[in-house]
Amino acid sequence: MSKTFSQPLLLMTALLFTPALPAAGPDTDTGAVIIHYADLAHASFRDSLDTARQLQAKVNALITDPTPQTHQAAKDAWLTARQAYGQTEAFRFGNPNVDDWEGQVNAWPLDEGLIDYVEQDSYEHEDGNAFASANVIAGTEAITPALLRSLQEKGGSEANVGTGYHAVEFLLWGQDLNQTPQQSGSRPHTDFAGGAACTHGNCERRARYLKVATGLLVSDLAHMAADWSAESKGNYRQQFLALEPREALRRMLFGMGSLSLGELAGERMNVALLAHSQEDEHSCFSDNTHNDIDTNIRGIRNIYTGSYVRNDGSSLEGPSLARLLEQQDAALAGTLMERLDASRNAAQAIVDAAGQGEAFDQQIVPENAAGNQRIRTAINALRAQTIALEAAATALGIGQLNAETSTTFSN
Numbered sequence: 001m002s003k004t005f006s007q008p009l010l011l012m013t014a015l016l017f018t019p020a021l022p023a024a025g026p027d028t029d030t031g032a033v034i035i036h037y038a039d040l041a042h043a044s045f046r047d048s049l050d051t052a053r054q055l056q057a058k059v060n061a062l063i064t065d066p067t068p069q070t071h072q073a074a075k076d077a078w079l080t081a082r083q084a085y086g087q088t089e090a091f092r093f094g095n096p097n098v099d100d101w102e103g104q105v106n107a108w109p110l111d112e113g114l115i116d117y118v119e120q121d122s123y124e125h126e127d128g129n130a131f132a133s134a135n136v137i138a139g140t141e142a143i144t145p146a147l148l149r150s151l152q153e154k155g156g157s158e159a160n161v162g163t164g165y166h167a168v169e170f171l172l173w174g175q176d177l178n179q180t181p182q183q184s185g186s187r188p189h190t191d192f193a194g195g196a197a198c199t200h201g202n203c204e205r206r207a208r209y210l211k212v213a214t215g216l217l218v219s220d221l222a223h224m225a226a227d228w229s230a231e232s233k234g235n236y237r238q239q240f241l242a243l244e245p246r247e248a249l250r251r252m253l254f255g256m257g258s259l260s261l262g263e264l265a266g267e268r269m270n271v272a273l274l275a276h277s278q279e280d281e282h283s284c285f286s287d288n289t290h291n292d293i294d295t296n297i298r299g300i301r302n303i304y305t306g307s308y309v310r311n312d313g314s315s316l317e318g319p320s321l322a323r324l325l326e327q328q329d330a331a332l333a334g335t336l337m338e339r340l341d342a343s344r345n346a347a348q349a350i351v352d353a354a355g356q357g358e359a360f361d362q363q364i365v366p367e368n369a370a371g372n373q374r375i376r377t378a379i380n381a382l383r384a385q386t387i388a389l390e391a392a393a394t395a396l397g398i399g400q401l402n403a404e405t406s407t408t409f410s411n
Contacts, residue, residue, distance in 0.1 A: 029319070033306070034248045036318035038237050040308050042228035044088045044299070047311045049221040051081040055168075059214045062192060063207045071189035075172050079288060082165065084311060086295025090303050092263075094255030097227055097236040104152060105220050109279055110161035112170045114151060115209065117200055119175060129157045136162075136209070138201065143208045145216055163216050166283070171210045173285040176278065176361070184287035184359070250398045252321065256300045257389040257403025264296050265382035273375050278361040289360035293378065294347040300385075301340050321392070329395040336388040343385050346378035
C-alpha cells in the first residue's frame with residue numbers, strides 16, 4: 001500500500017504476436033528460471049518471518065522489563081528485520097498475492113496521531129483526515145487484532161495505518177522531530193513502564209498495542225512465506241508456476257521495473273526530495289530510509305542474478321534472468337548489469353553518508369546541495385536501470401513491459 005497510482009495487474013494485456021521465448025540453452029532454460037524465482041521469493045519471505053519472530057521476542061522482553069537495554073534491543077531487532085523484508089519488495093507489483101497483502105505490513109507514511117500521542121502541531125497531517133489525532137492508545141476500546149485491522153485506511157485515508165512495520169517503528173522510536181541531524185525518534189523506555197514510572201500515560205495500553213501489532217506482523221509474514229512454499233498445496237506458488245512462461249517472466253520483470261522506477265525512484269525518493277519533506281521519507285521515525293533504499297535495490301538485483309544471501313550468510317543460487325538474457329542478447333545483458341551496478345553504487349553512497357551522521361532526511365534538505373545531488377544520482381540510476389529492464393523484456397519476447405511509473409517525476 002505504499003503510495004502508488006495504479007494497479008499494476010490492470011496493465012496486463014494479451015501478449016499475442018510477440019516473439020517466441022528463448023529456446024532452452026545449455027545452461028539455463030525458461031522453466032528453471034521461473035522455478036528459481038519462486039524459490040527466491042520463499043527464501044526471502046521466510047527470512048523476513050524469522051527476523052520478525054526475533055523482533056517479537058525482543059518486544060516481549062521490553063514489555064516484561066522496560067529498560068534502556070531491552071528497548072534498544074527491540075529497536076535493533078526491528079532494524080535487522082527490515083534488512084530481510086526490504087529485499088522482498090521486488091516481488092510486488094507483478095504478483096497480486098503480494099500486492100493485495102503488502103499494505104498491512106508496509107503502509108506509509110502514517111498519521112501517527114491516530115495511534116499515540118504526538119507533539120502538538122509538529123507535522124502537517126493529510127488534509128481532511130478526521131482520525132489523524134484519534135490517539136487510540138489514549139482511548140478505552142480494547143486493543144485487539146481486529147481493532148488494529150480496522151484502523152487500516154479508516155475513513156478512506158491511506159495515512160491511517162494501524163499495523164505493519166511502520167506502526168511498530170513509531171511505537172519503538174516515537175516521532176523524529178530532528179532536534180539534531182543525528183537524532184532519530186527519542187521515545188523513552190519509560191513509555192512502556194508501569195505505575196509511577198510511566199511517562200506520557202497509557203503505558204499498559206501502549207505496550208499492548210506494540211505486542212498486538214508485532215504479533216500481526218509475524219502472522220502476516222507467515223502467511224506470505226506459506227504462499228510461496230513448495231510444500232504447500234493450492235497456494236500462489238502453484239498458480240505462478242502454472243502460468244504461461246511468457247506471462248511468468250513478464251510478472252518478474254514488471255515487478256522489478258515498477259519497484260525500480262515508480263515506487264523507489266518516484267514515490268520514495270523523488271517525492272521526498274522535491275518536497276524536502278521528512279514526512280515523505282519511508283522509515284522516518286528510525287532514520288532507516290537509507291537502508292530501505294539499499295535493500296530494495298538489492299532485491300531487484302537478487303532476482304536478476306538469481307542469487308540471494310540469506311540471514312545465516314548462506315547463498316541461494318540458481319538459474320537466472322541474467323543468464324537467460326545473455327543467451328539472447330549478450331550486449332544488453334552487459335548493459336543491464338552495468339546499470340544495476342550503478343544503482344547499487346549510488347545507494348551505497350547514500351548509506352555511507354548516513355553512516356557519517358547524515359541521515360536521508362538530512363540529505364534532502366534544501367541547503368544540502370551535495371546530499372540532494374546524491375539522491376538525484378540514485379534516482380537517475382534507477383531510471384536508467386528501468387529502461388534496460390524494459391529492453392530486456394523485449395529481447396526475451398515478452399513485448400512492451402510498461403513498468404509502473406510515477407506521476408510525481410519532474411524533468
